[in-house]
Amino acid sequence: MFIGGLDVSGSPPVAGCRYLAGIIGDADEIEKVTWDLGRNIHMSRIKNNREKRKVLDRLRLNNHKIIAFCVVMDKDNIILKSRKRGRGRGSEYRVIRRFNRGLFYFLQPRLRGFLERHGKTISDIKFQCDSDCRNFARDNSLQFVDPGNAHVLADIVGWANNANRPIKGVLEIDLKNDIMSYMRKRFV
Numbered sequence: 357m358f359i360g361g362l363d364v365s366g367s368p369p370v371a372g373c374r375y376l377a378g379i380i381g382d383a384d385e386i387e388k389v390t391w392d393l394g395r396n397i398h399m400s401r402i403k404n405n406r407e408k409r410k411v412l413d414r415l416r417l418n419n420h421k422i423i424a425f426c427v428v429m430d431k432d433n434i435i436l437k438s439r440k441r442g443r444g445r446g447s448e449y450r451v452i453r454r455f456n457r458g459l460f461y462f463l464q465p466r467l468r469g470f471l472e473r474h475g476k477t478i479s480d481i482k483f484q485c486d487s488d489c490r491n492f493a494r495d496n497s498l499q500f501v502d503p504g505n506a507h508v509l510a511d512i513v514g515w516a517n518n519a520n521r522p523i524k525g526v527l528e529i530d531l532k533n534d535i536m537s538y539m540r541k542r543f544v
Contacts, residue, residue, distance in 0.1 A: 358474065359383045360481040361506025362489040364431070365514030373431035373488070376459065377514030379506050380467065380481055381422030382474075389416060390505040397508055399515040412516055417509075417525035423470040424509070425527040426517045429459055429535060438539045451539075456495040458538035462531045484510075 358381060366374030379386065390397075393414055402408050417424045438451050464478060471477060482499045483489070484507040493500040516523050 357383045358476050358481055359386060359504075359506050360483040361386075361504070361508070361510035362483050362485040362492065363507060363510040363514045364488045365511075365518045366432075374428065375514050375517050376427040376429050376431075376463075376489075376492070377425070377510045377517065378427075378483075379417075379422060379424045379509045379513065380470070381419070381506075383506075385419055385421040386506050386509060389419070389422070390508060392416065393512075397512070399511055408515075408519075411512060412521060412523060415509075415512060415523055417513075417523060419525075421474075423467065423527060424513050424523070424525060425463075425467070425529055426513050426522075427459070427463060428517075428528075428530040428532050430532040431455060431459075434532065434536050434539055437536070438542075452491065453495050454542055455535065455539060456492045458535045459492070459531065460496040461538070462534045463529065466527070466529055 360380040362378045364373045484504040486503050
């Protein structure tokens with residue numbers, strides 16, 4: 357069985373929802389990676405920087421049954437700019453929903469090759485996500501469940517990118533310009 361995890365990351369006063377971090381893979385492999393890291397490893401619960409570095413050093417994502425990705429999306433800034441333009445000054449819900457769909461539109465092709473190699477489609481995956489990502493999942497008709505091990509790994513990937521400590525084996529994807537032009541077409 358394949359599962360996924362999603363989490364947003366970014367310092368709210370400065371960057372807000374800057375990154376979307378995710379992981380997709382075999383549930384048993386994700387369990388093994390999480391087990392190797394230890395329990396209670398959500399990065400917001402670890403206060404000591406030395407302990408956070410230890411978690412990053414132990415994390416091994418170079419596994420052919422797992423894909424980890426981190427998308428630069430700059431959500432808060434793009435939504436703010438889109439709401440200030442022409443018709444975009446309307447419903448915030450409508451603008452956020454359009455953003456979520458644009459993000460998925462550009463992200464899905466980047467994940468398709470991995471999923472096809474394993475005989476899966478994006479609709480086969482149940483994504484573990486917290487409240488920050490549920491609307492993204494809902495707006496794109498993705499299956500979602502409560503946070504678990506895959507969400508914890510996505511949290512670590514997002515935290516590492518936000519702290520400018522990229523993890524080896526993570527697919528880095530910058531979609532902010534693509535999403536901005538996608539939003540301009542709809543709200544200008």
